[in-house]
Amino acid sequence: MKCAFAIGLGALVAATNLAAAPHPTAQVLEVMRESGCRLETSDAEGAFASRGLTPEDVSAVINKWAEQGLAGLNGSVFEIAPAICGVHGLAVEDSEGRADALLEFVRLNGCRMGEEEADIKLRPAGFSKAETPILIDHLIAEGRARQEDPYIIVIGDAC
Numbered sequence: 001m002k003c004a005f006a007i008g009l010g011a012l013v014a015a016t017n018l019a020a021a022p023h024p025t026a027q028v029l030e031v032m033r034e035s036g037c038r039l040e041t042s043d044a045e046g047a048f049a050s051r052g053l054t055p056e057d058v059s060a061v062i063n064k065w066a067e068q069g070l071a072g073l074n075g076s077v078f079e080i081a082p083a084i085c086g087v088h089g090l091a092v093e094d095s096e097g098r099a100d101a102l103l104e105f106v107r108l109n110g111c112r113m114g115e116e117e118a119d120i121k122l123r124p125a126g127f128s129k130a131e132t133p134i135l136i137d138h139l140i141a142e143g144r145a146r147q148e149d150p151y152i153i154v155i156g157d158a159c
Contacts, residue, residue: 024057025064032080033126036089039078068107083108086125099138102127102147103155111159112151 002046004085023028028066033037033045048058061069061087062078082101105125106113113121122132139145148154 007026010071017081024053025061027051027053028058028061029080029084029157032078033088037080038074038087038089041073041078043077044078056136086122086127088126088145090126094137095135098131099142102132102135102153103139106145106153107155107159111156112148114151118152 016134028048031051031053035043035047044058045055048055050149057080062071065080065084072079072083081104083104085101086105087098087101090101092098102122105122105127109121118127118132123129134151135145138146139153145153145155
């Protein structure tokens, strides 16, 4: 009886740990964002292995992104597009680059975004709550976006 209980408890702990483990896509994205969305291929294996990712996991994620035009090699550097990178790797003073990244990020996420969705998705992408309205105003002033209730940003023809 004690043996069955111990086995059952061990299986429960293993299942809980497995369920709590982030999806490989989230882990690859986190590694890339921490690297400024650019990673030397010579550093890639160590960076991904440190998260417990297998080469197969990483390849599956990267290939999917590459098929969507969201990732690729630039010489010996693996890069991901602003649409999934967000503003990681962009200087705070690069307002034009950050506005472009916001536009691409919103495009990838359905071409419109409400305030609640923005709070959930934009913060992990590196957009601060304070800068987001400024970037949106910039995009609106350039005619690249507009606001429509209940959305804080809508991209029209660009989608």
